[in-house]
Amino acid sequence: MRTIFHVDMDAFFVSVEELFDPSLKGKAVVVGGQRDQRGVVSAASYEARKFGVHSALPLRTAAQRCPHAIFLDGHPERYREYSHKVHDVLTHFSPKVEMASVDEAYMDLTGTERLFGPPLRAAHLLHDQMKRDTGLNCSVGISVSRMVAKVASDQAKPNGILFVQPGLEAAFLAPLDVRRIPGVGKVAEQKLNEIGIRKVGDLARLEENFLFRRFGQWGLALAGKSRGADAGAWFDSDIGEGEDPKSISHEHTFNKDTADSVFIESTLAHLAEKVARRLRDHHFHARTVHLRLRYSDFTTITRSHSLGSATQLDHELIAESRALFRAAWKTGAKVRLIGMGVSGFELSEGQLGLLDADKNERAKKATAAVDKIRDKFGEKSIKLAVGMPGDHAERVHENPVGLPGKQPKPKGSL
DNA sequence: TCTGGGGTCCTAGGACCC
DNA sequence: TCTGGGGTCCTAGGACCC
Numbered sequence: 001m002r003t004i005f006h007v008d009m010d011a012f013f014v015s016v017e018e019l020f021d022p023s024l025k026g027k028a029v030v031v032g033g034q035r036d037q038r039g040v041v042s043a044a045s046y047e048a049r050k051f052g053v054h055s056a057l058p059l060r061t062a063a064q065r066c067p068h069a070i071f072l073d074g075h076p077e078r079y080r081e082y083s084h085k086v087h088d089v090l091t092h093f094s095p096k097v098e099m100a101s102v103d104e105a106y107m108d109l110t111g112t113e114r115l116f117g118p119p120l121r122a123a124h125l126l127h128d129q130m131k132r133d134t135g136l137n138c139s140v141g142i143s144v145s146r147m148v149a150k151v152a153s154d155q156a157k158p159n160g161i162l163f164v165q166p167g168l169e170a171a172f173l174a175p176l177d178v179r180r181i182p183g184v185g186k187v188a189e190q191k192l193n194e195i196g197i198r199k200v201g202d203l204a205r206l207e208e209n210f211l212f213r214r215f216g217q218w219g220l221a222l223a224g225k226s227r228g229a230d231a232g233a234w235f236d237s238d239i240g241e242g243e244d245p246k247s248i249s250h251e252h253t254f255n256k257d258t259a260d261s262v263f264i265e266s267t268l269a270h271l272a273e274k275v276a277r278r279l280r281d282h283h284f285h286a287r288t289v290h291l292r293l294r295y296s297d298f299t300t301i302t303r304s305h306s307l308g309s310a311t312q313l314d315h316e317l318i319a320e321s322r323a324l325f326r327a328a329w330k331t332g333a334k335v336r337l338i339g340m341g342v343s344g345f346e347l348s349e350g351q352l353g354l355l356d357a358d359k360n361e362r363a364k365k366a367t368a369a370v371d372k373i374r375d376k377f378g379e380k381s382i383k384l385a386v387g388m389p390g391d392h393a394e395r396v397h398e399n400p401v402g403l404p405g406k407q408p409k410p411k412g413s414l
Numbered sequence: 415t416c417t418g419g420g421g422t423c424c425t426a427g428g429a430c431c432c
Numbered sequence: 433t434c435t436g437g438g439g440t441c442c443t444a445g446g447a448c449c450c
Contacts (some may be wrong), residue, residue, distance in 0.1 A: 032418075039418050042450090055450080061415040101421090101450050183423095185448050218424080251419060288442085298417070304443060339419085 001166060003119050004239070005107040006141040006149035007090060007126070010158040012103035013043035013074055015136050016082050020075075028053070028069040035063035035071045038253055042074060046158065079103075085134045093126055096240045106146055108239040123161045143169065145230045146239075151180055169228025174201030181225050191215075200226050245282070249290065249341025250274050257296045257334040264329075264338055265322055271340050272317040279342060280371065285310030287344035289317060291324035294337035303328045310346045313363055314370075317342065 009015065013031040018024045024045075030053060032042035041062050044053045051066035062069065083102040090097045093116060096108035109122060116122035123140045130138050141152025142163040149164075151173065156162035164172045173181075178200055179189045195214075197203055203211075203226035211219035224231040250271040258264060279286055290304040303324045311317065321340040329335070 037418095038416090042418080056417085058416055059418095061417095064415070104450075183448070187447060216425090245421080246423095247421070249420065253418060300445090302444060306442065337418090341420090 001110075001144050003109045003112075004143055004146050004149045005093075005109055005119075005123065005126075006146070006153040007086075007105045007107065007130075008139050008141075008153045008157070009086065009103040010137040010139060011043055011045060012082075012136070013079060014045045016078050017072060017074070019082075019135050020078070024070065028066050029072065030059070030062050030066070030069045031072045031074040033059050033071065033073055035059060035069075038255065044069075082134060082136065086130070086136070086138075089126070089130050089133050092129065093122060096238075098239045098241075106149070106239050120161065120163050123163070127159075127161060143228075145169065145228055147182060147225055147230050148172065148228050150182055151176070154180065170204055170226075173226065173228055174199065174204060176200050178203060181222070183225070184222070244345075246345070247290075247341055247343040248275055248278050248282075248284075248286075249292075249339060251292055251337055251339025251341075253294075253337045254335065257336050259332050259334045261329070261331075264335055265325065268321055268325055268338050268340060269318045271338070272321050273314050275340060275342055276312060276314045276317050276367075277371065277374070279312040280367070282345075283347065284345040285312045285347075286317075286342035287346065288342065289320040289324065290341045290343065291321050291328060292337065292339035292341070293325065293328055293335060295330075296334040296336055298336065300337075301328060306344065310344070313360070314367060315363065 014024075014029050017029065017031060026047060027045065028048035028051065029045040030041055030048055031044075033039040037059050039059050041053060041055050041057045041059060043055060044057075044062070048062075048066050048069050051069075053062045053066050053069065057065075059071070063071070079102050083099065086103075087097060087099055087105070090105055090107055094107045094109050094112060098106045100106060109116070109119065112122065116125055119142045123142060126140065127138065130136060137159040139153045139156040139158060140161045141149040141154065141156055142161070143149040143152055144166050148169045152162040152164050155176075176199065177189075178184050178192050178197060181200060184192070192198075192203070197206070203222065206223070208220060208223045211223045213219075215222065221231040252267055252271060254267075286307075287310045288304055288306045290302060292300065292302050294300045305320060305324060307316075307320065317340070324340075325338070
C-alpha cells in the first residue's frame with residue numbers, strides 16, 4: 001500500500017512577495033496585475049479573501065470589492081526560484097517527487113518509515129523544514145491515493161496537515177461537496193446538482209451503471225473517485241513520471257480589441273518566435289501547429305494543421321500560424337486574443353529532402369546565432385526579419401503570471 | 415464586474431487503411 | 433457492389449487545473 005503526500009504551498013505568490021517586502025504582511029494583497037487592467041487575480045492574501053477576492057476573479061472586480069488592496073504584477077522568476085527551493089526540500093524526504101505546478105507536488109513516501117517514522121511524523125518534519133529553508137507555509141494531505149491526498153491538503157489549508165487513514169477514504173470524502181473532487185468543475189457540478197447529487201456521499205451511493213449510462217466513461221471514473229480510488233490516466237501513473245511537456249503555447253490578450261491585421265500578425269509572429277525558442281531549448285521538433293483566436297464577444301476558435309515534417313524553426317512556425325490566421329479570421333472582426341502553439345513532438349529530425357536539408361542547415365545556423373544573442377542581451381534584443389513589419393507588435397509580457405493560487409479554504413488541521 | 419496565460423485530458427466525426 | 437468493423441490520425445471544441 002502506498003503512502004502518498006500532496007504538498008500545497010499556502011498563498012504561494014503572495015507569500016513569496018512578502019518575503020521580499022515584509023511590509024505587505026497582514027495586508028490585503030492581490031497578485032496578477034493592476035486594478036484597471038484586463039486580467040484576473042492570480043493569488044490573493046487571506047486578508048483580501050475576506051472581501052471576496054479570490055483567484056480567477058477579474059482584477060477590476062477585485063478592485064471594487066477590496067479598494068484598499070495592494071495590486072502587484074508579480075515576479076514569475078522569483079516564483080520559479082522558490083519553486084525550486086520547495087522541490088529541494090521535498091527531495092530530502094523522497095526521491096519520488098513530482099511537481100504538479102509551481103506551488104504543488106506529489107510525493108511517494110512508501111517505505112520511508114525507518115527514516116522519518118510514521119506518515120504524520122514525516123509530515124511534521126517536512127512542514128518544519130519547509131518553513132526553515134524557504135520561509136513559506138504549506139499544507140500536507142496524506143493518503144493511499146493521489147486524489148484523496150490532494151483533497152486532504154485542500155481541507156488542511158492553511159498551514160495544516162491531514163492524514164486520511166487507509167480504509168477511511170470514502171468516509172472522509174462523503175460529507176464534502178462534489179465540487180471538491182478534482183475534475184469536477186462548474187459545469188459538472190451543475191449537471192450533478194440537477195439530478196440531486198450534492199455531496200460525494202450521494203455519488204458513492206449510486207449504481208456505477210447509472211452513472212455510466214448518464215455520463216459515459218467520465219461517469220464511471222467519477223464513481224471510482226467518489227469512493228477514493230485513483231482514476232484516469234494521470235492519477236494512475238507512478239509519481240515522478242512523464243516530465244516532458246506535450247504542448248507548448250503562448251497567447252496574448254490585447255489591451256484593446258483590434259482589427260488591424262498587420263498588428264495582429266506581428267504579435268502572432270512574436271508569439272511564434274517564443275514558442276520556437278522553447279522548442280529548441282527542449283530539443284523538440286513539433287509536427288502540429290495550433291492557432292487560437294478570440295473575438296470581442298469572447299467566442300473563441302481554434303485551428304490546427306499538421307506539417308509534413310516536424311520543425312523548430314521560427315520562420316516555419318511564423319508562416320504556418322499566419323496562414324492559419326488568414327484562413328480563419330473573419331476579416332474586419334475585432335480580435336481580443338491571439339495565440340499559437342505546437343504539439344506532436346519528436347526528438348529526432350524527421351525526414352527532409354536533400355535540398356530542404358541544406359536550406360534548413362543554413363536557417364538553423366542563423367537561428368542558433370540569434371538564440372545566442374538573446375541569451376546575452378535578452379529576448380527583446382533581436383527579431384528575425386520575417387517577424388517584424390515595423391515594430392507593430394504589441395508588447396507581450398515577457399513573464400506572464402499564470403497559475404493562480406487557491407480559493408479560500410475552510411480551516412483544517414490534524 | 416467582464417472574463418489571463420499555460421497547460422492536460424477527453425470526445426467526436428471523418429479520412430484512410432486493412 | 434446496398435454497405436462490416438477496427439485502428440489510427442487529423443481537426444475542432446470544451447472542461448478543467450493552477
